[in-house]
Amino acid sequence: MSAEQTKDRILHAAQELFAEKGFPATSLREITQRAGVNLAAVNYHFGSKDGLLEALVRHCIEPINAARMRMLEEAEDAAQGAPLPLDRIIRIFLEPALRQLTDCDAKMPCILSRMHHEPHPGLEALMADLLTPIIRRFVAAVQRTLPERTPSEIILHGHFMIGAMLHLLDAQPSMLHTMSEGAIDVNDNDYLLDQLVSFCSAGFQHA
Amino acid sequence: MSAEQTKDRILHAAQELFAEKGFPATSLREITQRAGVNLAAVNYHFGSKDGLLEALVRHCIEPINAARMRMLEEAEDAAQGAPLPLDRIIRIFLEPALRQLTDCDAKMPCILSRMHHEPHPGLEALMADLLTPIIRRFVAAVQRTLPERTPSEIILHGHFMIGAMLHLLDAQPSMLHTMSEGAIDVNDNDYLLDQLVSFCSAGFQHA
DNA sequence: TCCAGTTTAAAACAATCGTTTGAATCAAAC
DNA sequence: GTTTGATTCAAACGATTGTTTTAAACTGGA
Numbered sequence: 001m002s003a004e005q006t007k008d009r010i011l012h013a014a015q016e017l018f019a020e021k022g023f024p025a026t027s028l029r030e031i032t033q034r035a036g037v038n039l040a041a042v043n044y045h046f047g048s049k050d051g052l053l054e055a056l057v058r059h060c061i062e063p064i065n066a067a068r069m070r071m072l073e074e075a076e077d078a079a080q081g082a083p084l085p086l087d088r089i090i091r092i093f094l095e096p097a098l099r100q101l102t103d104c105d106a107k108m109p110c111i112l113s114r115m116h117h118e119p120h121p122g123l124e125a126l127m128a129d130l131l132t133p134i135i136r137r138f139v140a141a142v143q144r145t146l147p148e149r150t151p152s153e154i155i156l157h158g159h160f161m162i163g164a165m166l167h168l169l170d171a172q173p174s175m176l177h178t179m180s181e182g183a184i185d186v187n188d189n190d191y192l193l194d195q196l197v198s199f200c201s202a203g204f205q206h207a
Numbered sequence: 208m209s210a211e212q213t214k215d216r217i218l219h220a221a222q223e224l225f226a227e228k229g230f231p232a233t234s235l236r237e238i239t240q241r242a243g244v245n246l247a248a249v250n251y252h253f254g255s256k257d258g259l260l261e262a263l264v265r266h267c268i269e270p271i272n273a274a275r276m277r278m279l280e281e282a283e284d285a286a287q288g289a290p291l292p293l294d295r296i297i298r299i300f301l302e303p304a305l306r307q308l309t310d311c312d313a314k315m316p317c318i319l320s321r322m323h324h325e326p327h328p329g330l331e332a333l334m335a336d337l338l339t340p341i342i343r344r345f346v347a348a349v350q351r352t353l354p355e356r357t358p359s360e361i362i363l364h365g366h367f368m369i370g371a372m373l374h375l376l377d378a379q380p381s382m383l384h385t386m387s388e389g390a391i392d393v394n395d396n397d398y399l400l401d402q403l404v405s406f407c408s409a410g411f412q413h414a
Numbered sequence: 415t416c417c418a419g420t421t422t423a424a425a426a427c428a429a430t431c432g433t434t435t436g437a438a439t440c441a442a443a444c
Numbered sequence: 445g446t447t448t449g450a451t452t453c454a455a456a457c458g459a460t461t462g463t464t465t466t467a468a469a470c471t472g473g474a
Contacts, residue, residue: 006421006422020326021326022231022325022326024229024231024232025231025326025327027461028461028462028463029460029461037422038422038424039423039424039462039463040421040422040423040463040464040465041421041422042462042463043463043464044420044421045421048462048463049461049462049463113324114326116374116377117321117324117377118229119227119228119229119232119321124381124382128382128385132386135386136386150390151387151390152390152391155387155391156383156387156391156399156402157402157406159371159374159382159383160371160374160403160406160407162374163370163371163374163375163377164366164367164368164370164371164374165370166370166374167323167366167367167369167373167374168366168367168370170323170370174331175331175335175366176362176363176366178335179339179342179343179362180358180359180362180363183357183358183359184359184362184363192363195360195363195364195367196367198410198413199364199367199410199411199413200410201413202410202412202413203405203406203407203410205409206405206408206409209451210450210451213451213452234431234432235431235432235433236430236431236432244452245452245453245454246433246454247434247435247452247453247454248451248453249432250432250433250434251451252451255432255433256431256432256433
């Protein structure tokens with residue numbers, strides 16, 4: 001097995017287990033067993049368990065943020081300087097994250113929410129580093145659409161939006177399913193995305 | 208020291224440490240040391256570390272839910288059968304939770320968010336048991352105000368609202384503070400509550 | 415074929431974990 | 445003052461943790 005294959009299998013197993021049980025409750029033996037590699041491979045390839053976590057965070061977040069940046073730039077280019085509709089901006093922010101639910105192995109709780117809520121030393125700073133440029137970019141876009149809003153208001157509303165998104169991504173679809181007595185199709189990600197975009201768009205524009 | 212004092216000190220120390228570092232990463236030795244009690248006291252009074260977690264969850268959640276129930280019933284009684292304004296319902300749901308931020312020791316990350324996101328076996332079911340009656344009660348109240356909404360829609364919007372609330376309660380005020388370059392006063396809980404209520408009220412009423 | 419560098423394998427490391435034990439201590443009832 | 449039950453204490457238990465070590469297996473270029 002090549003080195004890249006080994007690293008990928010470790011990352012994949014770690015993503016599943018961290019999402020399912022959290023970082024401290026997951027042992028390296030569990031990860032390497034599921035990945036089918038030797039225990040020492042984690043320390044060899046990633047230096048430490050903490051190193052694996054940081055690599056996993058980057059591995060999961062960076063593609064999402066890259067997609068957000070690309071889609072926002074394409075939309076702004078196409079608009080030729082005109083402000084984008086608010087729901088368009090919000091959808092561009094939310095869709096790459098929610099798409100994880102569709103692309104990932106079925107039923108896997110999403111690692112993205114776990115990364116935001118895992119209280120690990122240094123992780124919050126790393127997440128802030130990865131998210132700050134994206135947030136600034138989207139705040140600027142919203143400000144062009146809602147010029148009467150202050151940046152602080154937009155940031156606070158974005159905070160609410162991210163919270164709603166993370167909670168939807170979290171391992172709680174069962175809660176939604178049981179509470180609605182099966183009426184909500186938790187696998188219909190297009191519907192969930194539409195509803196979330198509408199909810200947040202209205203929230204941003206509140207009187 | 209009486210037995211009740213011992214249990215309270217353990218609960219208090221556990222609340223701080225679980226909120227700060229999460230459940231699996233917090234050792235009983237750390238808790239008992241901070242509480243100033245003997246290590247064996249946890250197993251004596253709560254049976255096990257898991258038993259302590261369950262007791263803490265009930266200790267933290269039940270007062271909030273009791274306040275929600277009481278305030279909603281008082282408001283409905285005063286309205287004499289008329290539907291309550293939406294923002295009134297939402298404020299009654301959010302305020303008892305956000306008040307924790309004011310009442311708790313300053314700067315303490317809120318345990319409420321951690322409890323929702325800690326992936327511990329059995330904890331999700333316990334949280335569902337504690338929250339289900341409250342949610343059903345509030346869904347019924349909202350449905351009287353927004354009769355054109357289906358229960359499923361209200362539940363989904365409530366899900367978004369809870370996500371926004373938990374993210375605000377989470378240990379991320381520093382993120383808000385730095386992103387807004389200090390313009391957002393993260394200690395002004397009245398302002399944060401007002402904004403969250405407005406955001407969610409608009410979200411519930413979206414076209 | 416040989417060799418240098420890389421990756422894996424199994425075992426052992428010290429440290430820490432939750433839990434249990436049994437004696438010591440406490441408070442109150444008789 | 446003695447007894448009884450509840451509570452606290454220090455110590456130790458076995459198990460598991462992340463990490464390191466040593467040798468074996470593999471890799472691709474001369």
